[in-house]
Amino acid sequence: MRLIDVSLADPAENLALDEALLDAAEDGLSGPTLRFWESPIRFVVIGTGQAVARVAHLAHCRADSVPVLRRCTAGGCVLQGPGCLNYALAVPLDAWPELGRLHASYAIILGRIAAALAARGVPAQPAGISDLALDGCKISGNAQRRRRRAILHHGTLVYRPDYDGMDRYLLEPEDRPDYRGARSHRAFVRAVPLDPAALREALREAFGATGPPESPTPEESATAAALAQSKYRSPQWTHRR
Numbered sequence: 001m002r003l004i005d006v007s008l009a010d011p012a013e014n015l016a017l018d019e020a021l022l023d024a025a026e027d028g029l030s031g032p033t034l035r036f037w038e039s040p041i042r043f044v045v046i047g048t049g050q051a052v053a054r055v056a057h058l059a060h061c062r063a064d065s066v067p068v069l070r071r072c073t074a075g076g077c078v079l080q081g082p083g084c085l086n087y088a089l090a091v092p093l094d095a096w097p098e099l100g101r102l103h104a105s106y107a108i109i110l111g112r113i114a115a116a117l118a119a120r121g122v123p124a125q126p127a128g129i130s131d132l133a134l135d136g137c138k139i140s141g142n143a144q145r146r147r148r149r150a151i152l153h154h155g156t157l158v159y160r161p162d163y164d165g166m167d168r169y170l171l172e173p174e175d176r177p178d179y180r181g182a183r184s185h186r187a188f189v190r191a192v193p194l195d196p197a198a199l200r201e202a203l204r205e206a207f208g209a210t211g212p213p214e215s216p217t218p219e220e221s222a223t224a225a226a227l228a229q230s231k232y233r234s235p236q237w238t239h240r241r
Contacts, residue, residue: 001209004035004216005200011043011067011080012232013224017216018154019072020223021090025150029219032095034209035088036200042081042162043067044169047074047143051241060168070238073152075130075143079169083160085196087203089153099151102144106130109153110142116202122193128177130155136179137190157199159192 004021008014014037024030043066044056052058052068055077061068080086089109091099099105110126117124117132124140127133132140132155142155166185180188192199204210216224231237 001207002031002033003209003211003213004033005213007037009040011039011069012228014039015069015071015232016227017224018088018152019227020220021088022145022150022152023223024220025090025092026147033090034207037086038084039080042165043069045069045071045080046077048072049074050077052239055171055173057169057171066169068238069232073143073145075141076173077170078141078156079162079165081162083162085157085159085199087155092150112206116206120194120198120202127179134190138188139190139192157192158189159194159196159199161189161191
């Protein structure tokens with residue numbers, strides 16, 4: 001498992017690099033890859049199928065110059081920024097065929113993370129379709145994009161929730177997992193009681209990323225730059241729904 005620990009300044013570039021890693025895995029240019037990143041600035045990111053005006057408070061985002069972007073995976077609208085560690089797995093399916101089925105892949109990936117957290121005294125459990133929860137509160141949301149020969153699975157681990165930002169920039173979702181009930185973002189999301197270094201260690205252990213961190217290849221970096229410009233910075237992509 002190759003490890004990349006690269007956080008870029010531009011939210012669009014961070015989303016684009018995740019997709020570039022998927023492209024490389026799909027095209028047979030890379031093996032399984034685990035990436036860590038954390039945005040230095042707040043931004044709102046919505047799922048590929050969501051209607052932006054129904055999940056993000058656009059007036060507040062514009063007033064505060066908080067970017068709103070659309071990612072390439074499904075799932076719900078979340079607030080990114082300091083205190084939110086992201087991980088991305090780009091995996092060719094011939095290297096990990098058990099991820100070939102959607103629900104099985106979530107069970108395998110989230111189960112591995114839960115086991116690594118439990119070993120550190122955090123008894124998190126998979127919840128809903130794609131969350132990790134602690135004492136009934138969400139600590140991690142996850143989403144996927146599936147191609148013919150590879151998948152991208154990425155998720156968040158919130159170690160310092162930005163509750164004020166959630167209240168201001170996110171609308172309450174209409175589509176919510178049963179275990180959430182009627183709880184607001186503030187009541188539903190809680191911190192993982194580990195620091196970023198311990199979370200990285202747990203994820204490395206969960207997926208066998210034992211080697212030193214590497215840089216993206218020149219081809220991956222070029223693909224990411226092109227995607228950031230043509231897709232992730234494009235209002236047509238963000239506001240297509």
